[in-house]
Amino acid sequence: MRNLRRFFSRWQNWLGLVLVLFFVFVAVLAPIISPDDPKSPGPFRRNPDFRITDRIPKPPELAPPLGTLPGNLDVFHALVWGTRDALLFGLQVTISTAIFGILFGVVAAYVGGWLNSLMMRVVDAFLAFPPIAGVVLINQLWMSVIINAGGMLYQGEWFTEPDQSASVVFWLLDWVNPLLLTLILFSWMPYARIINILVTTLKETEFVQAARALGASPARLIFRHLIPNSISPAFVLAARDVGGMVILQATFTFIGLGGASTWGAMLVNGRDWVIGPGGGIFRYWWVFIPATLALMIFGIGWNLLGDGIAELFDPYDRKS
Incomplete structure (x- = not known):
């Protein structure tokens, strides 16, 4: 309870929480904030006055409020629906990664011996790739x-x-x-390694030995005693990974290695206009600044939240 009060007493934790909740709010209410076009659903919506020869980005006005990308694509609509895509992608990757890594690390530590060493060498091999x-x-x-x-x-x-x-x-x-x-x-290895270290120590504690002596099955020991008492660092990693995975997806989309990131595709679409005609770097600022800021703020929010969760679960901070 004391750590929870300390968590909410720091402005960095509040900022991270507010930013994350803001993106969740936008993702959930995307159909209300920027209604989709039933004739052409998707994150990229063309304005009704689109002409095939209209390739120059239009500046922000009443509609669309953040201007358009080349091809008369609504920047505001893409940002809103890109938030939903980014949040779903980040959560899917992070949750799947965390579950697999935790189970791999726990099983390796519980079995122990040469099999644990072999499984950790597999982790090292994936880390090196x-x-x-x-x-x-x-x-x-x-x-x-x-x-x-x-x-x-x-x-x-x-x-x-x-x-x-x-x-x-x-x-x-x-x-x-x-x-x-x-x-x-290629992202589950940190979860496996940190959980493996904790469970290797935890399985020798008295309460785990007592549960084993009372006839607890391996599955009960793992899911009832080992995972719940060693999972807190995984929450810290997961909070930071959500933002990192979204930024990675946008990066791979930008360099042409797939990923279908809406925010990354916005940067691809507008990269020829970063330096506009005449060399003005901010003349067409709306083609790259909104998507760039969205990625930066999304990553900062999840990182700040991860730092706050780390403080929340820190046993040394709890004693101070």
């Missing part, structure tokens, strides 16, 4: 699998028409995000 190389590799493998799967489904007479096979391929492309899978594959 460059994530950007993993993104390129998984993207190429995934596209190869999709293309081959479409051919096998048709040639193997699963479907009698090419259109039916193509519909399955398009469904896979829509519902399976290779970047999400890649980030999960």
